[in-house]
Amino acid sequence: MIGNINCAGGAYMLKPLKIGKYTAKYPLIQGGMGVRISGGSLAGHVAKCGGVGLVAAAGIALNSEFFNGRNYLQAEPEAFKAELKKAYEIAPDGIIGVNVMVALADFEQLVAAAIEGGAKVIVCGAGLPLTLPGLTAHAPDVALVPIVSSVRAAQLIVRKWDKGFHRLPDAIVVEDPDTAGGHLGEKMEIIGNGDYDQYGTIRGIKEYLQAEFPQASIPVIAAGGIWDRQDLLHALEQGADGVQMASRFVPTVECDAADEFKQAYLNCRMEDIGLIMSPAGLPGRAILNNSDNIRQYDLDHHTTCRMGCLKKCSYKETGERFCIVTALDRAQRGEVESGLIFCGTNAWKADHIGTVQEIFDELFAGEIPAEAQKAA
Ligand SMILES: Cc1cc2nc3c(=O)[nH]c(=O)nc-3n(C[C@H](O)[C@H](O)[C@H](O)COP(=O)(O)O)c2cc1C
Numbered sequence: 001m002i003g004n005i006n007c008a009g010g011a012y013m014l015k016p017l018k019i020g021k022y023t024a025k026y027p028l029i030q031g032g033m034g035v036r037i038s039g040g041s042l043a044g045h046v047a048k049c050g051g052v053g054l055v056a057a058a059g060i061a062l063n064s065e066f067f068n069g070r071n072y073l074q075a076e077p078e079a080f081k082a083e084l085k086k087a088y089e090i091a092p093d094g095i096i097g098v099n100v101m102v103a104l105a106d107f108e109q110l111v112a113a114a115i116e117g118g119a120k121v122i123v124c125g126a127g128l129p130l131t132l133p134g135l136t137a138h139a140p141d142v143a144l145v146p147i148v149s150s151v152r153a154a155q156l157i158v159r160k161w162d163k164g165f166h167r168l169p170d171a172i173v174v175e176d177p178d179t180a181g182g183h184l185g186e187k188m189e190i191i192g193n194g195d196y197d198q199y200g201t202i203r204g205i206k207e208y209l210q211a212e213f214p215q216a217s218i219p220v221i222a223a224g225g226i227w228d229r230q231d232l233l234h235a236l237e238q239g240a241d242g243v244q245m246a247s248r249f250v251p252t253v254e255c256d257a258a259d260e261f262k263q264a265y266l267n268c269r270m271e272d273i274g275l276i277m278s279p280a281g282l283p284g285r286a287i288l289n290n291s292d293n294i295r296q297y298d299l300d301h302h303t304t305c306r307m308g309c310l311k312k313c314s315y316k317e318t319g320e321r322f323c324i325v326t327a328l329d330r331a332q333r334g335e336v337e338s339g340l341i342f343c344g345t346n347a348w349k350a351d352h353i354g355t356v357q358e359i360f361d362e363l364f365a366g367e368i369p370a371e372a373q374k375a376a
Pocket residue numbers: 030031032033034035037056057058099101124125126147175179180181182183223224225226244245246247248341342343344345346
């Protein structure tokens with residue numbers, strides 16, 4: 001065995017992460033963060049450090065040179081490709097991918113733009129990406145990665161992809177609704193009641209894949225609540241093949257958000273983080289101190305839906321709740337009084353703004369042995 005590392009619970013192997021045709025030096029995906037929290041800069045620097053960097057598609061046109069105030073859906077693909085280009089300028093040989101939410105109105109166009117922009121990996125959550133292999137059939141090297149929160153959702157996707165497209169996922173991300181940031185794949189009333197078992201779900205998916213597709217080697221990745229090296233080692237020890245981390249990358253120099261957004265992470269307390277019902281019909285985890293102002297902003301400015309960013313949206317349909325894409329955009333630009341600041345349960349742990357490299361140094365201490373790299 002190579003690269004064995006001992007930790008409290010026993011021995012396991014810390015090894016590179018193979019997703020389809022690509023092998024990341026470290027078993028880490030940086031979670032996609034919209035709106036423009038993980039753009040080309042963050043994704044590029046994560047890829048440069050040896051992880052998988054993801055540009056998030058949601059709202060990418062906003063605050064870009066391609067958006068003229070009226071052409072949101074038209075501007076999205078170009079803005080998305082421009083961010084991918086930026087990421088590749090930082091890490092020309094890096095593993096750079098995208099996160100495209102299934103719930104987005106322009107999901108299909110953004111998947112096409114991701115391929116045109118050279119994305120190596122497409123990660124999709126906020127809905128079941130049942131049609132994804134069909135949309136990407138002309139680009140078979142692009143790795144396809146669904147995000148799920150249950151064994152059942154994983155089974156549904158795998159069966160559909162296998163039957164309909166003779167394609168299996170190249171990895172599966174399991175997102176824990178009790179800890180992850182952003183939109184969550186579970187009902188509000190169930191989140192945090194203690195029933196959800198993140199690593200039980202991961203092991204259940206691995207058992208299913210092993211039983212049905214014993215020849216396939218599909219990594220299962222833990223997302224949600226992973227902040228430091230101890231969390232990473234715990235996830236691997238519990239059976240995950242890698243981790244997806246998002247909130248930890250917000251307080252970095254390279255993160256694409258305004259300083260005020262990063263500062264909000266540094267200032268927040270554990271009790272400030274909670275759940276908000278998104279107009280997308282899903283709960284989301286965020287810093288809640290300003291939640292009244294988010295709705296008030298739309299009332300004060302007499303706004304109506306101008307972007308049409310989501311397939312289904314209570315704000316678009318009935319004016320209920322608030323415009324999510326502009327609330328996320330305000331936060332990203334530093335208007336944190338009225339913006340929506342998504343974060344995971346660990347965001348309160350942020351105590352300084354560091355660099356992406358420092359996070360990799362702390363998490364991995366440089367320790368993927370050369371033999372493990374070669375063997376991957
Ligand atoms: C600011 C922020 C924005 C996010 N935006 C997205 C998104 O656009 N699409 C998505 O699938 N997940 C999104 N997420 C979820 C993350 O990709 C990730 O899976 C999750 O936050 C992992 O938990 P952690 O933040 O505790 O590491 C977002 C999370 C945060 C904190």
